[in-house]
Amino acid sequence: MRIGRAALSAIVIGAIAVSAGTAWAHGERSQEPFMRMRTITFYDTEWSKTKVKPGEVMDLTGKFHTFSEWPRAVNLPESIFLHFSVPGPSMLKKEAWMNGMPVINSTKTILGGDYDYKMVIAGRVTGTYHVHPMVNIEGGGPLVGGGQFVTVDGDWTGFQNNVTTIDGTTVDMEHHGEGRIIGWWLLWSVLGIFWLLYWVKRPFLRRVFQVGVVPEEQLVSSGDRTVAVVLMVATVLIVTVGYVSTNGAYPITIPLQTGRMDTPELAPTTAFTPYAHATIKARPVTAVYTVPGRSLGMLIEIKNGSSRPQQLGGFITANLQFREPALFPDARLKVKVEPSGPIAPGQTAMLTIDATDAEWEYQRLAELIYDSDSRYGGLLEFFDADKNRQIVEVGGPVIPSFEGGATAMSGGGKWRPTTQYK
Numbered sequence: 001m002r003i004g005r006a007a008l009s010a011i012v013i014g015a016i017a018v019s020a021g022t023a024w025a026h027g028e029r030s031q032e033p034f035m036r037m038r039t040i041t042f043y044d045t046e047w048s049k050t051k052v053k054p055g056e057v058m059d060l061t062g063k064f065h066t067f068s069e070w071p072r073a074v075n076l077p078e079s080i081f082l083h084f085s086v087p088g089p090s091m092l093k094k095e096a097w098m099n100g101m102p103v104i105n106s107t108k109t110i111l112g113g114d115y116d117y118k119m120v121i122a123g124r125v126t127g128t129y130h131v132h133p134m135v136n137i138e139g140g141g142p143l144v145g146g147g148q149f150v151t152v153d154g155d156w157t158g159f160q161n162n163v164t165t166i167d168g169t170t171v172d173m174e175h176h177g178e179g180r181i182i183g184w185w186l187l188w189s190v191l192g193i194f195w196l197l198y199w200v201k202r203p204f205l206r207r208v209f210q211v212g213v214v215p216e217e218q219l220v221s222s223g224d225r226t227v228a229v230v231l232m233v234a235t236v237l238i239v240t241v242g243y244v245s246t247n248g249a250y251p252i253t254i255p256l257q258t259g260r261m262d263t264p265e266l267a268p269t270t271a272f273t274p275y276a277h278a279t280i281k282a283r284p285v286t287a288v289y290t291v292p293g294r295s296l297g298m299l300i301e302i303k304n305g306s307s308r309p310q311q312l313g314g315f316i317t318a319n320l321q322f323r324e325p326a327l328f329p330d331a332r333l334k335v336k337v338e339p340s341g342p343i344a345p346g347q348t349a350m351l352t353i354d355a356t357d358a359e360w361e362y363q364r365l366a367e368l369i370y371d372s373d374s375r376y377g378g379l380l381e382f383f384d385a386d387k388n389r390q391i392v393e394v395g396g397p398v399i400p401s402f403e404g405g406a407t408a409m410s411g412g413g414k415w416r417p418t419t420q421y422k
Helices: 002-024 033-038 178-201 204-208 222-249 366-370
Strands: 040-047 057-066 080-085 091-098 106-108 114-123 127-137 141-144 148-152 162-164 170-172 260-262 280-290 295-304 311-317 320-323 333-338 348-356 375-383 389-397 399-401
Touching (some): 033 366, 040 127, 040 311, 040 375, 080 091, 080 114, 280 366, 280 389, 311 333
Antiparallel strands (some): 040 057, 080 106, 080 127, 127 141, 127 148, 162 170, 280 295, 295 348, 311 375, 333 348, 375 389
């Protein structure tokens, strides 16, 4: 009876998951908080379109930052591959760029670096999909940024992905070599099924239990050996003939590319200064995450080494962007900063920063307090009077609190930003 109920529960849960469809398609929430907060931080992500036709292209652009205090549980990003995440082969990547350089192959990044990216993506299969930027790390797997629903609208049955080869031949990659693929698949399937049926007919399981009990000659007959030798010789011949015929049909080939590029980090401009070139320094003092208030409170020492007043305008972490309402009144997620206002050139200020929102729970980021090292990470945005932006990395231990209080700054968890942490 218990098994029946468990099976029924599994069926119901599966049916709910299937019926939810695209509503459950937020793959970035499945990754652990420390991976999203302290490995690669995606920001300024933009989708040029939210609706395309099959074959029509859209641009996926943005930036990402490689965290300096990279967690030991994840391989270093010394070899990465820029791509996008989408359910199945529903869209195609036509171009990929990082810091103005084409990135066809894998590339190298450095810790603490910022990188600008652009991907040109074409619609393929009709449907609505959650499209994310994604960085694949060698030995570490994919790291996914925030997503946007994009609809591919139209009839895709006549979709073509034409490519012109180096000898001037135009081929449709959707169907190129399709006959050979099907032929080889059928051939090896027939051989494999024959081999399995042969041993099923020769009561295989019964003979397994007779190993070491009866003489070997009674387990494997001369006929069995003959069939095995024939299939082995046939396999070698088929592979040889296939190689020779394919090489004759396609004499001009290019081997799979395994080279790795070195992409320089993003250079500073007047409007944007990446972390490696920032003149503002941040020293984290302490941080508390208040569970009832869904609030991350941080005490951070800021030193303005620039020649202009700088004001904290936002905190970016794990695809969330909290912003100062005074600078961004239309921001969906807001951050509270005390004392507010600009920091004068050469001045050092102790700021208390409060990022409070239910998104901490919805995005499953509140689970950072259950990580083995309980550390947070993110980027601070500073702006001068002309809205020129500097990116500053910040991160450190976080203290969990399960006591009452709306936010960490308003008293949740009895957090007091005192000088004892200096």
